Amino acid sequence: MEHLVRVKELTKNFGELVAVDHVTFEVEKGEIFGFLGPNGAGKSTTIAMLTTLLQPTSGEAYINGFSVLKDKDDVRRSIGLVFQDPSLDDRLTAEENLRFHARLYGVPGAEYQKRMREVLELVELWDRKDHIVRTFSGGMKRRLEIARGLIHYPKLLFLDEPTLGLDPQTRNHLWEYVIQLKRTHGMTIFMTTHYMQEAEYCDRIAIIDVGRIKALDTPAGLKKTVGDDLITVKPADMARLKAEIKEKFGLEATPDGEDLEIRVPDGDKFLPRLLHESETPIQTVALRKPTLDDVFIKVTGKKIRDAEASALDRMRNHHHGRRMHP
């Protein structure tokens, strides 16, 4: 497998604060790779270094084979970037924003018209191309930023918290574009998020906390490390069902109030069997599979919300924390 991104021992210090701490990973061609972590974990700092906006303290990183330290312009040409905060000129029209970008990236004039239409149609903004961006909704601006990030045909698209501040419907819509990009264009996507739900769209996720990668795997692989699925049933007769499960499946169920809890590796396969084979009537049933939340708690020892609060404290306590990005 070809590695489009290679990062080795990448580190960034702001004075005494270690924002990114010896991070090493690779991103394969054609995958959606996600950085999952609380605000202040070092996600955006890593992106800023990978996109040549910030000089690393130590370590190295290669994008499309180019060093982010030495071949800045080649790296810049290889990537498209959708920033966390809005970065459009809202006094210009959608088309003017694209034209500005295309010319800065040296897209030939004849080629530009074709590509402009192509990317605007992809994000369904073609009919709005001559409208001033100020009149756009948050979701439309985001889509335009994605179109802009694609017009120079990058090898890799960075999405830094792409759905921040968008309503759930727009968020889902945006994900449709991203997945379409991967499927039909074979685009490699590097994204950051602190929404667990969104991390599920990724092929592989790196969980990052306090500047370090705590775990890196597919969403399914990560969840496996947490443990088994949890089935909770409310039987009419607790003792009888407990005994029956022991007898038929060889499993030890644990009572919890009026409920009985059973831990199994493949809950979705086990549950139908249980319902089919048990003779004790069951009143309610619930299946809970491990979530990325559980994974996060396991690898970092805290909930993402709490991690967020402590990361913000860490930054606030540090003078340079607020000056991390241009």
Add this chain to the structure above:
Amino acid sequence: MNGHSLQAITVVAERELIRYWRDKPRILSTMFQPLMFLFVFGSGLQSSLSRGNFGIDFLQFMYPGIVAMSIMGVAFFSTISTVWDREFGFLKEILVAPVSRTCIALGKMSGAAIIASLQGVVLLGIAPLVGVKLHWSMIPALYFFMILLAFAIAGLGLFIASVVRTIENFSVIMNLLVFPMFFLSGAFFPLTAVPKWMAVVSSLNALSYGVDAMRQIMLGEQVAAGALSHLVLRPVAADMALLVVFGLTFLFAAVIAFDRRN
């Protein structure tokens, strides 16, 4: 400089022009200011100064200075767009592009220079009202100096924009600089007979180079040579060289300050 760099400079400048054109209140207010200076200030002083022995009408004297001041005001103000870009996030889009910072700065300065010089050309239209006769043959030289002056001032503006953090800070520094630069530019009174300190300070003022050159070009043929020679600081060619040096110095200072910061 290759084709791509040139393309980048052009598109950065083009964006400045589009933004300027869409901001009609700004166009009106920057047009109004020099007219106010000329008619209120100029007419007020004209009557009291007419008894003196200048050998030149005060409005005639002041007019080239007002044109230069207006160019400076517009060019300076245009560079605020860089601070604006920073505050509204657009700067990141520019910084991550595969284009050198020098090209970006040159584009910004060119945009400011074009806007300011266009406004200068409009102001040339009122020359007959203040008794200055312009000849077509003067226009190329005047336009050349307008561009040069605007470019130098835009360099200074860009340098400040690359050091300050907010639009408010930029405005404060701009106001702090603009009035001393106006008053020590030679637009209101000749700098040939001023105290030593004032001569030294004004010799560092790019606006005074522009005023000096434009006054010689505009008035050279309609004022007695003797009267003009009392008002002139240096040859036009020297003014030109100083403007180029001033502009380039601040261009590079801005690029360095920018790189340091980001």
